[in-house]
Amino acid sequence: MPPRSPWQKSRQVECFAVGQAVSPVVQDLQHITSLDMPWSSLKACIAKTTRRYDFPDKRKVDSSHAHKLRDLIVIAGLDEEHLEHTRSDPDFRKNWEIVQAWSEESRYRRHRPDAAEKLLGAIGDRRHGVISWIKLQW
Amino acid sequence: MVSIDIDTGAELVERLEQSKVKVAVALWAYLPEYGDWRMILSSRQFDSLDLRDALGLLHDSLDAAGITPERAPLVMILPMSDPFIRDLRRHFARAKSVEGMRLGGQMFGDRFIEDGYVYRIS
Numbered sequence: 090m091p092p093r094s095p096w097q098k099s100r101q102v103e104c105f106a107v108g109q110a111v112s113p114v115v116q117d118l119q120h121i122t123s124l125d126m127p128w129s130s131l132k133a134c135i136a137k138t139t140r141r142y143d144f145p146d147k148r149k150v151d152s153s154h155a156h157k158l159r160d161l162i163v164i165a166g167l168d169e170e171h172l173e174h175t176r177s178d179p180d181f182r183k184n185w186e187i188v189q190a191w192s193e194e195s196r197y198r199r200h201r202p203d204a205a206e207k208l209l210g211a212i213g214d215r216r217h218g219v220i221s222w223i224k225l226q227w
Numbered sequence: 228m229v230s231i232d233i234d235t236g237a238e239l240v241e242r243l244e245q246s247k248v249k250v251a252v253a254l255w256a257y258l259p260e261y262g263d264w265r266m267i268l269s270s271r272q273f274d275s276l277d278l279r280d281a282l283g284l285l286h287d288s289l290d291a292a293g294i295t296p297e298r299a300p301l302v303m304i305l306p307m308s309d310p311f312i313r314d315l316r317r318h319f320a321r322a323k324s325v326e327g328m329r330l331g332g333q334m335f336g337d338r339f340i341e342d343g344y345v346y347r348i349s
Contacts, residue, residue, distance in 0.1 A: 157263060159301070175296045182296070183282040190303050194260040198337070207278055 126212055127188050128156055130223040134165040137227065156193040158185075167226055180217035187211035188219050233344060235300055236266055240346045242292040248272045248284065252305075252312050253346040254330070258338055266300040269312045273304050310336030319348040 135153045139145055153164050162171050175182045188211050212219050232255060240253045252269040273281040281304050289299050305312050314336040319325050330343035 159263075172297055179283070179286065182286060183279050186282055186302065187278065189301060192261045194262075198260070204278075 127158060127219045127223065128161065128193075130220060130227075131158070131161040131165055131167075134167065134223065134226050135161065138166065158189050165226070170226065171222075174222055178217055180214070181219075181222060184211035184214055184217055184219055232264065232300065235294060235298060236344075236346055238292045238294060239266070239288060239300065239302075242288040243268075243270075243285070246284070246288050246291070248288070250347050251307060252315055252348050254315075254348070255300075255344040256330075256340050257342040259341055260338070263301065266302045267305060267311075268302060269305045269307055269309070271307055274306050274308075278304065311338040312336070315348050319345075322348070 132153060135149075149164060152160065155161060155164075162168050175185065187207055191208060210218075215221060236253065236255055240250055243250050248270050249272065250268060250270050252267065254267050255264055256267050257264050268285070273284070276284065285302060285304065289296075294300075307313070318335070319328075322328075325345045325348045328345040330340050330345060333340055
């Protein structure tokens, strides 16, 4: 087996960000980044609503630091679009619920490897995934 | 928690049981790690399915009960082997009736429950 490149080694990081025993599936920098994508992508949508020279509404700024998908959707002004997509795409609805079942803190508990794989699938599914839909709102 | 949440949860459990899903555990729970109320469901039928199929079955039941996505509770399906579910069942499965029972400030399995409203534990 050829020696691993420094890049490969750096990707095989200790899985401190998602708990110590999730699985080798998420013991990868790329996957750790993916886990946070739905939340950070929605925050990007919120940031986009702020124009240059705007004096941001403090309540909106404070609430956008939340980590609940439902709240972030409302703050980003995407609740109607989200509901519509949930109604029209049953696979997206399932993916959304899989992602929503996780939280900022629950990521640190021990999860079974298949649960972590399901989460990554729900986030990254090209046609019905959570990120695919959020990207359309950017 | 508002009363409509309790009614919606009851409707959902009833509809699942009409769909031949024997619900072993159903409760509203406020778990600090999520910071919100979630409807927790556990059933051997869900365990026998892939999570996506279990969610499909859940959505069918929500639709059949007339619970639209905007009214749908935030649901977490936990396997029967989850320590939280096992501990709840160990404590209450033999109780005569748990419907309407409130829980709170207790640790069950590996989860601390801050507040809870029970429909089923069997």
